[in-house]
Amino acid sequence: MNNATAWVRPGSPGRTAAFGIDLGGTKIAAGLVDSGGTVLATTSAPTPATAGAKAVLDVVAALIAALTPSADAELNIIGLGMGAAGVIDAASAKVLSATDTILGWAGTDLAAELYTRTNLPVRAVNDVHAHGLGEAWCGAAAGKDNALLLAVGTGIGGSHLLHGVPQTGAHHVGGHMGHFASPLATGVRCSCGRTGHLEAIAAGPAIHRNYLALGGDSAVADTRDMTARAYAGEDLAIQALHTGGLAAGIAAGSLANILDPELIVLSGGMIGAGDLWWDAVREGFSSEAIDPLQHLIPVPATLGNDAAIIGAAGLFLADNTNKDHA
Ligand SMILES: [Zn+2]
Numbered sequence: 001m002n003n004a005t006a007w008v009r010p011g012s013p014g015r016t017a018a019f020g021i022d023l024g025g026t027k028i029a030a031g032l033v034d035s036g037g038t039v040l041a042t043t044s045a046p047t048p049a050t051a052g053a054k055a056v057l058d059v060v061a062a063l064i065a066a067l068t069p070s071a072d073a074e075l076n077i078i079g080l081g082m083g084a085a086g087v088i089d090a091a092s093a094k095v096l097s098a099t100d101t102i103l104g105w106a107g108t109d110l111a112a113e114l115y116t117r118t119n120l121p122v123r124a125v126n127d128v129h130a131h132g133l134g135e136a137w138c139g140a141a142a143g144k145d146n147a148l149l150l151a152v153g154t155g156i157g158g159s160h161l162l163h164g165v166p167q168t169g170a171h172h173v174g175g176h177m178g179h180f181a182s183p184l185a186t187g188v189r190c191s192c193g194r195t196g197h198l199e200a201i202a203a204g205p206a207i208h209r210n211y212l213a214l215g216g217d218s219a220v221a222d223t224r225d226m227t228a229r230a231y232a233g234e235d236l237a238i239q240a241l242h243t244g245g246l247a248a249g250i251a252a253g254s255l256a257n258i259l260d261p262e263l264i265v266l267s268g269g270m271i272g273a274g275d276l277w278w279d280a281v282r283e284g285f286s287s288e289a290i291d292p293l294q295h296l297i298p299v300p301a302t303l304g305n306d307a308a309i310i311g312a313a314g315l316f317l318a319d320n321t322n323k324d325h326a
Pocket of ligand 1: 178179180190191192193194197199
């Protein structure tokens with residue numbers, strides 16, 4: 001399916017490029033990326049999540065159409081890569097399952113639906129894998145054959161990349177690192193319905209919930225407010241932020257013991273939470289990683305909000321992923 005003829009502008013043998021889409025429950029970001037990983041243009045729109053999958057894909061097509069004039073005649077655009085919410089079968093670009101954040105998203109055939117709308121070949125992975133692919137192609141983990149990305153934001157996910165290829169697993173759910181048992185989350189309910197998982201104590205909203213559970217000020221509206229309180233010296237805010245960072249660090253150390261990556265990259269909103277969080281991450285990592293891995297202190301991602309766009313386009317442009325999809 002993905003071997004459809006590339007869309008080549010007439011008489012344009014020039015630079016190769018691809019579109020990259022980062023599709024989440026609230027926002028769709030689209031970019032045009034060249035074969036060196038440079039983002040040439042971006043645009044975005046809110047996700048019409050309650051209007052259903054077809055409406056969402058119509059918006060994707062409109063964003064692609066809006067970006068197309070940015071492609072000068074020298075560009076040879078070879079495909080549309082997507083990092084999307086849900087469990088994605090990367091081989092067929094189908095959404096196997098998803099929460100109901102986007103109405104009717106589960107079962108969507110992204111390749112067929114988007115080919116109809118754009119005439120471009122389509123490849124897709126889960127959005128966290130797209131993040132990982134971006135960082136492994138031209139971000140913090142560039143040049144690494146074995147990299148681990150742990151994204152700590154509204155939720156927690158991850159991607160283990162071997163030779164630049166995200167390991168999506170036998171059932172396409174590889175990378176659900178938020179649902180990794182955490183010793184600091186015992187008894188705390190997780191978004192998956194179970195208890196004791198990392199996401200329940202270390203994701204951004206979970207840190208805020210923990211602050212309130214510890215007896216924090218109910219006037220503190222969210223994690224950002226709470227983090228400001230922590231830096232102002234409020235003990236309970238410091239404690240909740242520290243617990244979240246510690247849990248993320250312990251998980252990173254445990255995963256390092258299993259996977260032995262060359263590099264561990266942390267991404268997501270929490271990496272902007274400053275030293276109170278990062279010191280806790282390093283403490284947790286050091287407490288858990290076995291001796292030969294103590295040097296493998298996690299580092300921050302470098303591509304920011306463009307990571308998933310770049311990684312999604314990389315499904316067509318990054319050499320190592322092309323091999324896997326050929
Ligand atoms: Zn869970």
